[in-house]
Every structure is written in C-alpha cells, then in structure tokens.
Amino acid sequence: MDDSADRDDSTRTSTSTSTSTSTVPDVAELLAIAVEVTTAAARLAAARRAEGVEVADTKSSLVDVVTHTDREVEDHLRGRLAELRPGDGFLGEEGDPDDSTTGLTWVVDPIDGTVNFLYGIPQWAVSVALVEGGPDPLTWTALAACVVNPLSGEVFTASRGGGAWLGEARLVPSAPASVAESLFATGFSYEADRRVEQAAVLGRLIGQVRDLRRLGAASLDLCAVAAGRLDAYAERGLKPWDHAAGVLIAEEAGAVVRGEVGQAPSGRLVVASAPSVAGAVDVLLEDAQF
Structure with a gap:
C-alpha cells in the first residue's frame, strides 16, 4: 500500500451534504455522500454496542441473528439518504426495498458481521454502496462505496474510475508468488x-x-x-x-x-x-x- 499517494481532487472524499441540481451528480459527490452517511451510521452502531447488545430476532436459522441496532442503523441510513438523495432506491438487509426514480439505488448493510458485533469481536462494519441499474448484482454498475469499521477507525472508500482508498492511502493488492x-x-x-x-x-x-x-x-x-x-x-x-x-x-x-x-x-x-x-x-x- 502506497502511504504517500494522494487522492486526485476529483475523487477526494469530503463531508459535504450538498446535493446536485442535476438528476445524477458526479461520482465525487456520490462518494462524499456515501462517506458521510456511512461514518455517521458507524458512530451510531459503535455507541449502541458500548451500551450493550440485545438480539431482536433470528432469520434463516437460530444463529442468523438480528439485533435492535441493525434495525436502528438501517432506519437511520434510510432516512438520511432520503433527505440527501430523494428519489434514489434503497436496498437494505432488514427492511423492505424502496424503488428508484433516478436509476440509482443505495445498497446497505447496517452491520456486516452481526455475530461478531453481538460477541464483541472487533471485526464488523457498516457497508454502503451506490449502484446504477440495481438492485440485481448481475446487472448493476457500482458507482461509489464506503465500508467503515468503527472500532478500528478504518474508512475504506472507492469510486468507479477513482481508485480505492483507506483514509488517504491508496489501496494496492498483494503480489504473492504462488x-x-x-x-x-x-x-x-x-x-x-x-x-x-x-x-x-x-x-x-x-x-x-x-x-x-x-x-x-x-x-x-x-x-x-x-x-x-x-x-x-x-x-x-x-x-x-x-x-x-x-x-x-x-x-x-x-x-x-x-x-x-x-x-x-x-x-x-x-x-x-x-x-x-x-x-x-x-x-x-x-x-x-x-
């Protein structure tokens, strides 16, 4: 990973909440929104984890758990994104999907790694992506993404054509010999x-x-x-x-x-x-x- 790499100004993330007057803003703006809402949701999830965790329900099996925080964080993300990007679709793990009138859909996992979250293992994250042509992964094109592990403080981001980043450091895969x-x-x-x-x-x-x-x-x-x-x-x-x-x-x-x-x-x-x-x-x- 190249710690000295700096983002191009067109893809640098920010905490701006402004929205474009056009139907589809540029990718930098989409990424800024993704970062803002994901980091805020991660702070909420971390605060709730510090207060204690209670299982709210199970899904596919007894070990496929849902906590009250999963639902609260998803509701927070749904509401905030509706304010910032009215008309965009919403696809989350816990609630019903919202259809898109813009051709764009936010795909949200309020807590990825819920069992880790439940047990206090610091390997869970809030994950948010914006896709065009969703909600089918086989046909969509992802435009912006943010994954935040609030316990490590790590914020991973990417935009289509803009590279992938951990904070201000550009990400580069490994190169094993075999x-x-x-x-x-x-x-x-x-x-x-x-x-x-x-x-x-x-x-x-x-x-x-x-x-x-x-x-x-x-x-x-x-x-x-x-x-x-x-x-x-x-x-x-x-x-x-x-x-x-x-x-x-x-x-x-x-x-x-x-x-x-x-x-x-x-x-x-x-x-x-x-x-x-x-x-x-x-x-x-x-x-x-x-």
Missing part, C-alpha cells in the same frame, strides 16, 4: 448442513494455500484483499448488501474480482484475488469443487 504462499479467506452459511459441506470443501483447499481465515464480515474480507492483507477470498451465498461496497473497493484497488464464469459477482459466487495468483486461485477453486 497459491501455496497465499492467505485465503472465506465465510460459512448460517445453515448447519451447508456448513458441513463447506468444511469438506475447505479440507481440500487448506493443504494448497498458506493458511485459511474465516473472519466473519464479507465487506471487510473484500477490503482486506484490496489492502493486501489477504491474497484471495471466495464465498457463495452472499446477499447483495454483503458484497456491493466491498466488490467495488477490491476492483478499484486492482484485485481480480469475479462471480461464476462469465458473470459478475453475486450470491452465486464472489471471488477476489491478487492479480499474481488470480488464475491459479480459479483452478484451485474448481479442483476443490468450491
């Missing part, structure tokens, strides 16, 4: 039977890579590939809000990001790799029947 020297990350399903199948697949992978990590927040895993902290990441079964922001950040950093063969990243598959091993990672995943 898959055998690559640190690989993935995630697991909330469904117990599916986790057993995934563990069997990883058993075929673990001897082929440097090591495996399961950190529990897809957005941060993708940002870690962008930052060179991980060499490769792959997961199936993600929801659009899990990967929308992280995928753009990884892509703009220069990582090789894909879905299933010939498709964009989606719930079917998300793979992000350092360019030096991207082809070998694809072979590895195929051989392991990932």
